[in-house]
Amino acid sequence: MVTTNGTANGNPRKGLVDVSIALRPNDLERVPGLIQDISATGDALKPDDGARRLQLLEKARDLVRALETPRETMIKHCWAEPSCLMALSIGVNIGLFHHMVKDGDRSKKAGDLAKTLGIHPPLLCRLMRHMAAMGYMTEVAADEYKPTNFTKSLTIPIIGDGYPCIVNGCLPALIATPNWLADHDYQTPNDVSHGPYQAAYNTPLNFFEWLQANQPNGTQFNHHMGGYRQGRPSWMDADFYPVQARLIQGLDTAPTTATPHNPVLLVDIGGGLGHDLAEFRRKHPRAPGRLVLQDVPAVIAQTGPSAGLDAAIETMVYDFHTEQPIVGARAYYMHSVLHDWPDEVCGNILGRVAAAMRPGYSRLLINENVIPGTGADWQATALDLMMLSLLSSRERTETDWRRLLEDAGLRVLKIWGSDKQNGVESLIECELA
Numbered sequence: 001m002v003t004t005n006g007t008a009n010g011n012p013r014k015g016l017v018d019v020s021i022a023l024r025p026n027d028l029e030r031v032p033g034l035i036q037d038i039s040a041t042g043d044a045l046k047p048d049d050g051a052r053r054l055q056l057l058e059k060a061r062d063l064v065r066a067l068e069t070p071r072e073t074m075i076k077h078c079w080a081e082p083s084c085l086m087a088l089s090i091g092v093n094i095g096l097f098h099h100m101v102k103d104g105d106r107s108k109k110a111g112d113l114a115k116t117l118g119i120h121p122p123l124l125c126r127l128m129r130h131m132a133a134m135g136y137m138t139e140v141a142a143d144e145y146k147p148t149n150f151t152k153s154l155t156i157p158i159i160g161d162g163y164p165c166i167v168n169g170c171l172p173a174l175i176a177t178p179n180w181l182a183d184h185d186y187q188t189p190n191d192v193s194h195g196p197y198q199a200a201y202n203t204p205l206n207f208f209e210w211l212q213a214n215q216p217n218g219t220q221f222n223h224h225m226g227g228y229r230q231g232r233p234s235w236m237d238a239d240f241y242p243v244q245a246r247l248i249q250g251l252d253t254a255p256t257t258a259t260p261h262n263p264v265l266l267v268d269i270g271g272g273l274g275h276d277l278a279e280f281r282r283k284h285p286r287a288p289g290r291l292v293l294q295d296v297p298a299v300i301a302q303t304g305p306s307a308g309l310d311a312a313i314e315t316m317v318y319d320f321h322t323e324q325p326i327v328g329a330r331a332y333y334m335h336s337v338l339h340d341w342p343d344e345v346c347g348n349i350l351g352r353v354a355a356a357m358r359p360g361y362s363r364l365l366i367n368e369n370v371i372p373g374t375g376a377d378w379q380a381t382a383l384d385l386m387m388l389s390l391l392s393s394r395e396r397t398e399t400d401w402r403r404l405l406e407d408a409g410l411r412v413l414k415i416w417g418s419d420k421q422n423g424v425e426s427l428i429e430c431e432l433a
């Protein structure tokens with residue numbers, strides 16, 4: 001029998017369910033079976049078996065959810081995780097993690113770190129205490145901590161910069177979304193310049209414009225994009241998409257008016273700092289043809305050889321709402337670009353690409369989530385809701401993609417995927433219809 005503490009006035013409010021349900025584990029009956037599964041999967045786990053590791057992780061998450069009471073889950077969501085995000089973001093801003101790891105694994109006292117970092121010592125003690133309580137650093141004595149692999153990773157900009165970028169450049173929009181929807185009769189936002197983001201930031205700018213106009217958010221976001229893609233199966237690997245057979249072999253090397261010299265193999269539209277083209281160069285170093293990176297001026301200014309980008313990659317300022325200057329390339333590529341925009345804007349962007357494509361020759365490669373009808377991956381569903389708040393946009397199902405692409409005069413040749421990970425981005429290969 002679970003006893004409740006009642007509500008503030010001592011009387012549990014009568015509702016559809018009794019309050020005692022919130023104090024019992026969510027699903028105790030599943031616990032023994034899950035433990036057995038975890039034990040069996042864990043015993044068979046090899047260091048490089050990524051698929052089994054993910055299965056085990058999902059079971060471990062199931063176990064936590066089954067054991068937790070709804071009240072504990074509620075406190076975790078409402079207090080622990082938001083305040084942990086805040087603490088981690090402050091840690092990145094003040095360089096805490098660099099100072100924790102610069103002498104290796106040695107433990108450090110919060111008071112000493114606070115003096116070095118110029119932060120009020122009791123304040124740092126409280127921040128570190130919560131990060132340790134959440135398991136993100138190891139407490140070895142009172143106010144003394146050792147870094148974990150996670151703590152160490154926060155010193156890498158593509159991992160650490162996501163925290164301040166999300167806290168400053170995204171969360172206010174997520175927080176504004178419930179009221180925005182209530183004020184708009186719970187209709188799906190579909191205008192990138194008049195949605196929860198503009199309400200939250202009191203700005204006419206869209207998400208990308210705001211980030212780039214409010215540095216270091218833009219730079220941190222570009223780093224965050226670099227982190228998002230790490231460790232995920234990549235379309236340019238042989239077991240995902242046959243680059244040689246479907247792209248390189250068909251490259252037309254005959255000079256044309258549009259490409260009088262070296263033909264263009266791949267144009268990465270909205271390619272950010274060029275992570276994808278750099279990876280393509282590493283994985284296909286002998287591929288012929290030009291590689292062109294296109295993005296807005298503020299992003300192109302942050303990349304190029306001086307920022308470590310392979311000199312073989314050409315950079316070009318280009319606004320994808322305008323005419324595509326590279327005509328008749330072998331392939332145009334967009335990664336995590338169309339999910340940023342509502343259907344109508346995507347239609348315009350796709351129209352610009354289609355107008356530049358050569359019939360029967362040019363391919364459009366779209367690297368995006370294709371959300372399945374059931375069993376969607378939590379990373380994709382999370383991103384879908386981020387898109388809703390930040391850009392009045394969405395992640396799309398296969399039906400959504402086909403409709404969008406067909407309406408833009410394109411034909412889907414094949415949707416390529418990897419069976420290595422659930423919910424991984426697909427590669428949608430298209431040509432002119």
Ligand SMILES: C[S@@+](CC[C@H](N)C(=O)[O-])C[C@H]1O[C@@H](n2cnc3c(N)ncnc32)[C@H](O)[C@@H]1O
Nearest residue numbers: 208225270271272295296299318319320335336
């Ligand atoms: C979600 S990021 C994806 C970046 C990159 N493709 C990747 O996957 O890492 C979207 C990119 O679109 C770019 N972008 C936004 N508006 C643009 C525009 N009008 N023209 C060209 N690029 C734009 C942004 O600057 C950003 O680099």
